[in-house]
Amino acid sequence: MSALLSSAPLRNPAPVLRFAPSPTGLIHVGNARTALLNALIARRAGGTFILRFDDTDAARSRAEYADAIAADLAWLGIAPDVTVRQSDRIADYAAAAERLKAMGRLYPAYETEEELDLKRGLQRARGLPPVYDRAALALLPEDRTRLEAEGRRPHWRFRLDHRVVAWDDGVRGPQQVDTATLSDPVLVRADGSFLYTLPSVVDDLALGVTQVIRGEDHVTNTAVQIEIFEALGGPVPGFAHHNLLTLPSGEGLSKRLGHLSLSALREAGQEALAVAALSVLVGTSHAVEPVDSLDALAAMVDLSAISRAPARFDPADLDALTARTLHLMPFAAAAARLQAAGIESEEAFWLAVRANLARFEDAQGWWEIVATPQAGVIADADRAFLSEAAGLLPAEPWDGGTWKTWTAGVKAATGRSGRGLFHPLRLALTGRETGPELAALLPLMGRARAEGRLKGAVA
Numbered sequence: 254m255s256a257l258l259s260s261a262p263l264r265n266p267a268p269v270l271r272f273a274p275s276p277t278g279l280i281h282v283g284n285a286r287t288a289l290l291n292a293l294i295a296r297r298a299g300g301t302f303i304l305r306f307d308d309t310d311a312a313r314s315r316a317e318y319a320d321a322i323a324a325d326l327a328w329l330g331i332a333p334d335v336t337v338r339q340s341d342r343i344a345d346y347a348a349a350a351e352r353l354k355a356m357g358r359l360y361p362a363y364e365t366e367e368e369l370d371l372k373r374g375l376q377r378a379r380g381l382p383p384v385y386d387r388a389a390l391a392l393l394p395e396d397r398t399r400l401e402a403e404g405r406r407p408h409w410r411f412r413l414d415h416r417v418v419a420w421d422d423g424v425r426g427p428q429q430v431d432t433a434t435l436s437d438p439v440l441v442r443a444d445g446s447f448l449y450t451l452p453s454v455v456d457d458l459a460l461g462v463t464q465v466i467r468g469e470d471h472v473t474n475t476a477v478q479i480e481i482f483e484a485l486g487g488p489v490p491g492f493a494h495h496n497l498l499t500l501p502s503g504e505g506l507s508k509r510l511g512h513l514s515l516s517a518l519r520e521a522g523q524e525a526l527a528v529a530a531l532s533v534l535v536g537t538s539h540a541v542e543p544v545d546s547l548d549a550l551a552a553m554v555d556l557s558a559i560s561r562a563p564a565r566f567d568p569a570d571l572d573a574l575t576a577r578t579l580h581l582m583p584f585a586a587a588a589a590r591l592q593a594a595g596i597e598s599e600e601a602f603w604l605a606v607r608a609n610l611a612r613f614e615d616a617q618g619w620w621e622i623v624a625t626p627q628a629g630v631i632a633d634a635d636r637a638f639l640s641e642a643a644g645l646l647p648a649e650p651w652d653g654g655t656w657k658t659w660t661a662g663v664k665a666a667t668g669r670s671g672r673g674l675f676h677p678l679r680l681a682l683t684g685r686e687t688g689p690e691l692a693a694l695l696p697l698m699g700r701a702r703a704e705g706r707l708k709g710a711v712a
């Protein structure tokens with residue numbers, strides 16, 4: 254291959270996406286929407302999914318929340334290809350800040366919070382937008398020396414270009430923000446710590462992020478960050494801002510208040526795939542449906558199908574979706590969990606019971622019925638009938654046709670049919686009024702157990 258060809262840029266480089274939560278609480282279904290959209294698009298395209306903890310706010314960030322977020326993502330089935338912590342990368346942010354200072358794009362400002370509040374109050378009173386007036390840009394070196402001698406430490410603001418920043422948003426279509434309508438954002442606090450804005454850009458550049466998918470709470474940040482990407486030499490990734498999820502009441506979700514946290518839904522027995530499907534599909538033009546794998550959900554992701562309005566996430570919808578997810582679940586997906594619950598079952602057991610489960614843990618009860626000694630329920634009036642039926646049980650081996658053959662024989666011998674035939678058999682064999690097809694359960698139970706129960710023994 255010629256040198257020219259081998260150095261030609263790839264036409265479709267694999268995408269690099271990231272989910273960047275602040276570890277300040279337990280992640281909720283809204284955060285899961287962002288995480289899943291990024292992870293599933295990366296998975297579908299054979300790209301890279303990065304988990305980045307935005308933990309520069311030392312006062313609010315906690316290592317145990319970062320661990321809990323990683324565990325929640327693992328529960329959803331998302332394994333990041335790369336995990337980074339912003340607290341490990343402060344030197345890079347400081348270097349970027351120095352570059353911006355050298356270009357005249359990052360300038361010191363000395364106003365206190367109270368002074369800024371006062372300015373904003375006066376602007377509002379005059380009917381003006383509360384945009385920072387850039388007074389600090391007019392300070393002379395001697396002004397700064399005086400302010401610092403008074404004990405003031407500067408915070409640092411990014412000098413916006415005051416131009417129209419445009420991008421083609423993956424969800425919202427063409428977007429424009431005139432940065433002249435915004436305050437120059439503070440990138441570095443007076444104590445030297447970094448706000449979210451600059452580290453996020455520095456990391457996206459360092460990690461080669463090609464596409465940023467995040468909630469629409471970040472739309473204004475995007476205009477500012479595009480200016481920073483460009484000031485630092487680019488490239489600028491693509492952006493997509495999805496709608497936010499809310500509580501059923503319409504109230505916003507908060508990590509801090511523990512709203513609809515993934516860990517609470519997990520503890521309530523909801524299926525991870527059901528939580529994932531509802532988090533991704535609610536508030537889109539796609540119907541909410543159960544899926545049998547994350548790959549199936551990945552195939553449904555379509556950023557252009559996401560609506561603009563916030564979407565209500567109703568946990569009541571999850572109960573039905575969890576059940577429907579279990580009804581589709583292949584044995585391969587259930588096997589390890591069954592084993593962890595002490596259920597040493599074959600595929601036949603899972604296929605027999607899954608359509609009757611509302612929660613995964615319900616499988617336990619059916620396993621006990623199939624595989625452990627139980628007393629059936631026998632009405633006095635049915636005792637003789639059941640004993641006769643026991644005598645008609647065919648010899649093993651049993652298969653899916655045994656139930657039909659046997660009950661046809663019982664019907665012929667006893668003259669019973671319909672409910673009078675089947676209901677006492679079900680009660681005696683399982684102890685329950687309803688449940689999986691007995692044709693599937695009977696071979697799992699085996700002859701000795703079935704015969705014992707029909708005769709009123711604990712078997």
Ligand SMILES: Nc1ncnc2c1ncn2[C@@H]1O[C@H](COP(=O)(O)OP(=O)(O)OP(=O)(O)O)[C@@H](O)[C@H]1O
Nearest residue numbers: 273274275277283284286287467468497498506508
């Ligand atoms: N209600 C929501 N619906 C959808 N996405 C959300 C929602 N809230 C946050 N996100 C997205 O989750 C990602 C992680 O954000 P972040 O950790 O800042 O969460 P947050 O819930 O906004 O946090 P905090 O309450 O701590 O400010 C962001 O991309 C953000 O847009």
